[in-house]
Amino acid sequence: MDKFLTFDCYGTLLNEAGLYDKVEEIAEDIGVDGKSARQRFIKYQDDRSNMHPYVDYDLLTRNNLINLDFQFGLEHKFEKYYVEVLQAHRDLKPFPEVIDTLEKFVSLRYKLIMMSNSSWSIIPQNVETLEVPFDVWTAENVHAYKPDLKFFRAVEQNYGLTPENHIHIARGYASDIVPADALDWPSIWVNRDSDKPTDLARPTHEVNKLDEILPILKADA
Numbered sequence: 001m002d003k004f005l006t007f008d009c010y011g012t013l014l015n016e017a018g019l020y021d022k023v024e025e026i027a028e029d030i031g032v033d034g035k036s037a038r039q040r041f042i043k044y045q046d047d048r049s050n051m052h053p054y055v056d057y058d059l060l061t062r063n064n065l066i067n068l069d070f071q072f073g074l075e076h077k078f079e080k081y082y083v084e085v086l087q088a089h090r091d092l093k094p095f096p097e098v099i100d101t102l103e104k105f106v107s108l109r110y111k112l113i114m115m116s117n118s119s120w121s122i123i124p125q126n127v128e129t130l131e132v133p134f135d136v137w138t139a140e141n142v143h144a145y146k147p148d149l150k151f152f153r154a155v156e157q158n159y160g161l162t163p164e165n166h167i168h169i170a171r172g173y174a175s176d177i178v179p180a181d182a183l184d185w186p187s188i189w190v191n192r193d194s195d196k197p198t199d200l201a202r203p204t205h206e207v208n209k210l211d212e213i214l215p216i217l218k219a220d221a
Helices: 017-030 034-046 057-071 079-090 098-107 123-128 149-159 173-182 210-220
Strands: 003-007 110-116 135-138 166-170 187-190 205-207
Touching: 017 034, 017 079, 034 057, 057 079, 079 123, 098 110, 098 210, 110 123, 110 149, 123 135, 135 149, 149 173, 166 173, 166 210, 173 187, 187 210, 205 210
Parallel strands: 003 110, 003 166, 110 135, 166 187, 187 205
Antiparallel strands: none
C-alpha cells in the first residue's frame, strides 16, 4: 500500500523568521517602528478575508506592503521593496532538524506532498532547500487558500488519501489542523510555540519538532 505524508510548509518545515526580519529591517530603513510593521505584516498575511476573492500569493504580498504604506501614512515606501520581500520568502531556511527527518521519512517509503498557501513564483526555491523529493500543491493550483476545504479535497481526491494510508503534518492550527479534523484526516500538530488550541478540533498527535514524529510513524507501521 502506498503511504503518504502531507505537509504545511511555512512554520512546519521552513522558518518564516527571515521574511519577517526583512520586513522589520525595511521599516527601520524607512523610519517607522520595525516591530509594529512586522506584526501588521503578519496579521494581514494571516487574515483570510484578504484572500477573498482569490488572489495569487505574490499579489497578496504586494497588497500587504501597500497596506503597510496606508497604515503608516506613507506613499509607495514599503511597496517599492516588493521584489526584496518576495526574495526573502524564497530564501527561507529549514528548521535545524527538518532535512534529516525528511530523509528518514523517505527511507520509510512515504511519498511527501506539500500543501502550501504560496505561489509558483516562490515555492520552487523553498522546495529546493529541503533536499528531498516533494509533490507540491499551492493555493495557485486550486485557487483557494487553506483552511478552505476545496484545497484539502483536491489533494485527497488526486492521491486517494484515506485514514489508513495518510497523515497530515502541520504547524498551522486554524489553517491545517481544523480542516483536517473536519475531513477526518489523521494529523500531527507540530506545535513549535506550545500554543493552545482555539477550536474544538484536535490533532491525532501533537509534537514540538518534526523529528518527534518518527516514533509515531514507526509505531503505526
